[in-house]
Structures are given as structure tokens and as C-alpha cells.
Amino acid sequence: MNTLKAVLFLFVFSFSSILSFSQEGGDKLIGVWEPSNGKAKVKIEKIGSKYYGKIVWLKEPIDPETGKPKVDRNNPDESMRSTPIKGYRMLKDFEYTGKKEWSEGTIYDPENGSTYSSTIKMKDENTLDIRGFIGVSALGRTDVWKRLQMPKRK
Amino acid sequence: MFSIKKPLRISAFSSLLIGITALQSCSTSKSEQISTNITVSSEGPYFSGSNSFFSEYSVDLTSLISEKPLAADDIKSIKLSKASVQHIENSDFDFNQFNSASLQVVSDNAPMTSIAILNPIPENATTTIQINASKEADLAEYFKESSFTYLFDLDFKEDDYSDAMSFSLDLEFIIEYN
Secondary structure, eight states: OHHHHHHHHHHHHHHHHHHHHHHHHHGGGOEEEEOTTOSEEEEEEEETTEEEEEEEEESSOBOTTTSSBOBOTTOSSGGGTTOBSTTOEEEEEEEEEETTEEEEEEEEETTTTEEEEEEEEEEETTEEEEEEESSSTTSEEEEEEEEOOOOOOO | OHHHHHHHHHHHHHHHHHHHHHHHHHTOOEEEEEEEEEEEEEESOBOSEEEEEEEEEEOOGGGSSSSSOOOGGGEEEEEEEEEEEEEOSOTTOOGGGEEEEEEEEEOSSSOOEEEEEEOSOOTTOOSEEEEEEOSSOOOHHHHTSSEEEEEEEEEESSOBOOSEEEEEEEEEEEEEEO
């Protein structure tokens, strides 16, 4: 009976360790990232069990047409078009699937108001392949994002 | 032979359509305004830019509307109609220290949805603001879950070294149900 308990304990312990290790792997996505066009910086954070990316810096924060901070003027929901682009969560609902991949998310392009299905692959600690697509992943485009390196304190 | 039966088929089809329409009119959905109060909070310090405040919300379908306990399948739509936000505690506080305010809902099973925005925050804002509800965002999916999270974002003009902040949100919804 004691042997059975020990086996059961080991099984539960191993399972929870694997689960916890897998979740920690997912958190490697957390940080500030820069898309290849250099127009923005996006802070990825975890809310609940999913990952979200918020625009925290814009190369051109002011809309030249209005002279005011850029807003989400292409949002399909007209009543939300005053939402500021700075602070906007352009990456939403990514779930860690293991093997340095996050899926089931969406990426929003504020320049045209379109939302695409999206997956993220971490090529190395400081490089992400972010793929946006419509329908099937084959019909899409991949952008390379680099982790923002914080200056080291002396 | 075929040409004789065709009018009969059309007549039967028309009767069926009338029957379906009659059934639909018997099951017309109802609507009711519901309200709730939540407190969102987070710990400081807060840095210039967007900072988030959270509140977990447990759904109780048995007391959501006054008429009857609801089942998840009864809910057709739930839309936010009004949202007012009040700061809790700090007496020298005013909303002028923020550029904008927005409200989202998020859960493990449904995609994050933005439900209200106020940008910019008016210069005469004091300790209470009204944020504008989305006309399209439908929260039915969220209220069919056992719980979800309200996520309130405030865009700080400057860094703020408060230990913590809390806000009281009065929310009104229009629920359509069967």
C-alpha cells in the first residue's frame, strides 16, 4: 500500500513539475520587443494564463493630420476609434504550446484596422518570428522581432 | 405530372414559412438593464504610460436578472451601456493626472474584448469620470463562464510613486435573453 502511495506521489510530483517547467518556458516571452520596421516597441506581459503585447513606444507618436497623439482610427468598432495607439494591446490571447511556441493569438495592424490570427516562435532568447495569417498559417507573413536590450548598470 | 404537383409544393412551403415565423414571434427575446459595482486595484509604483488595474468577477446567473434564474443558453447578448469610475480614498486625487482610461474584459476561454474608452480625459475631470461604452462589444461569452477579469487601463502622464490605487466602477449593462 505504501509503495502504491509513493508511486502515486511521484507521478503527481513529476506531472506538476513538468507543468510548472512548461509554464516557466512560456514566460520567456515576457519583455519589451521591437518589430523589424522599428516603428514601435511592444511590451509582452502575462494576464491570467495568456500573453498580451502592448505598444509602449512609437517612433512617430503624433498623427500628422491631427497634430495629436495617434488613435485607433481604423478600428472596425466606430465607437472605439478614440483608443490611443500608445498603450494599445496589438498582441492578444497567446497560449504557450511548448517548444518555444505560442499560438491561438491575434495580431492587430493599427495601420489598416485588420486583425490576423497569429503564432509566435522564439528563435533564440532575443529573437521572435511572429506570423500573422488569415485562415491557414501558410497564407501569411512573418516578421522578426528583437528583444530590447536594457543597458547594464555599472 | 410534375407541373401539377409544383403549386402544391409551393403552398406547403409557404405554410411551413408561416409556421416558423409564428413560432419565432412566440419566442421573442426580452431585455433588462442590470448593474454591478466592482473595485479594480493594483500596486504601485506606476510609470508614465499605460498601467493596469484588475478585478476578478464571479458570474451568478441565478441572480443576474430580476425575472428568473438564467441558464447560459438563455443569454443572447450583454452590452455595456454606462460606466462611471470613481477613485477610492486619496482626497487630493484628480483624473487630470491621466491622459486616457479604458476598460477591457479578459478570461482564459474568451478573447480579450475592449468595452469602453475615454480619450482624452476632460480637463475639468475631478474624482469621477464617465467612460464611453462600445456600441458593438458583446459580453455574452464572458457571462457564460463562471468568472472573468475586468482590466482597467489608465494612461499616466507622469510617474507616480503611490503604494497602491483602487477605483470603484459602476457598470450598467443591457442584457437580452430568452
